[in-house]
Amino acid sequence: MRPECRRRLLAWFDKSQRELPWRQTRDPYRVWVSEIMCQQTQVATVIPYYLRWMERFPTLPDLARASEEEVLLQWQGLGYYRRGRMLRTGAQQIHQQGWPASALEWRSVAGVGPYTAAAIASICLGEPVAVVDGNVERVYARFMGDSTPGESLQRPAAAWAQAWIDPSRPGDWNQALMELGALICRPQQPQCSQCPLASECRAKTEGRIDQLPVPKTRRPTVELRLLTLVPVFGAELGVELISEGSWWKGLYQFPTAKSRPVAIQGPTLALLPRVRHQVTHHKLAFESELIQMAHRDSSLFWFPSDQACPWPLPVPQQKILAAARDFLNSHSPTR
DNA sequence: AAGGCGGGGAC
DNA sequence: GTCCCAGCCTT
Structure with missing residues (x-):
């Protein structure tokens, strides 16, 4: 130069x-x-x-x-x-x-x-x-x-x-x-x-x-399906802390079938629309069920479904939250 | 040296 | 769909 x-x-x-x-x-x-x-x-x-x-x-x-x-x-x-x-x-x-x-x-x-x-x-x-x-x-x-x-x-x-x-x-x-x-x-x-x-x-x-430049090598894409449970109690939704060893550890998520195998039981209110999300070379597909909870499980973090979640959620969880709100709004008794 | 770590802009 | 973005940390 x-x-x-x-x-x-x-x-x-x-x-x-x-x-x-x-x-x-x-x-x-x-x-x-x-x-x-x-x-x-x-x-x-x-x-x-x-x-x-x-x-x-x-x-x-x-x-x-x-x-x-x-x-x-x-x-x-x-x-x-x-x-x-x-x-x-x-x-x-x-x-x-x-x-x-x-x-x-x-x-x-x-x-x-x-x-x-x-x-x-x-x-x-x-x-x-x-x-x-x-x-x-x-x-x-x-x-x-x-x-x-x-x-x-x-x-x-x-x-x-x-x-x-x-x-x-x-x-x-x-x-x-x-x-x-x-x-x-x-x-x-x-x-x-x-x-x-x-x-x-x-x-x-x-x-x-x-x-130019000669591109970097890329890893092949891996596709994954995940089942998410959205607990509902009254007008509140429950999330859990994401544990070490998972994506987005330290943030919050709706419980997965894997992370909470037994605690969450109750009638299914709805199957929510599938949420797709890409993480590095992984393609994730979240399939979510809205679950009516019989009690306000104290191991979860609860917040009103019509307010912003007070804990940090990764983007796919925000999308699931939006889908849950959509359902609850369109099925609320006062409507 | 290689892999993990998010999400989205622009085409 | 694709590529890659004002990278860093850990193993």
């Missing part, structure tokens, strides 16, 4: 960058939260969560003092719930020890890996450390015409990005590469005609744009 290229990329970034809620600040708390939320999650998905989060936890102490359940409730629907838990743990660390003063120190904060440490340090501290995310790997592979397969791109991409980082604007350089990957050098249908680097892009000049 020539210095001229670097200048063009930064000029493009100055002109074309999106206005994002965390771009108006160098407050490490806000930048940190945004970086954690953005892990493996598209920016458009993050924005509403980020805005709600900042209303509920405006400052680091607010987060450090919050309960894990309250944090998970805010995180509900974002996925990768360990991120939320570790954000809280990290807030407690920083609340005690003070703010990290370098990328290296950021690495010791819970949930902060090489990418996040470099992102925060470059943006908030002006430290010249390059980030490598999926965008940077893709831009690198195409720009340099590197056909290293996806799993192994990180190392060469890191060396390249670090060699060309602008020491006077490290945060902008990092964000410019990622923004280019998100807006122009997209996985499918890259907009090469608008790319500030097109003239020196090897994939472009060699006509290999649609062959």
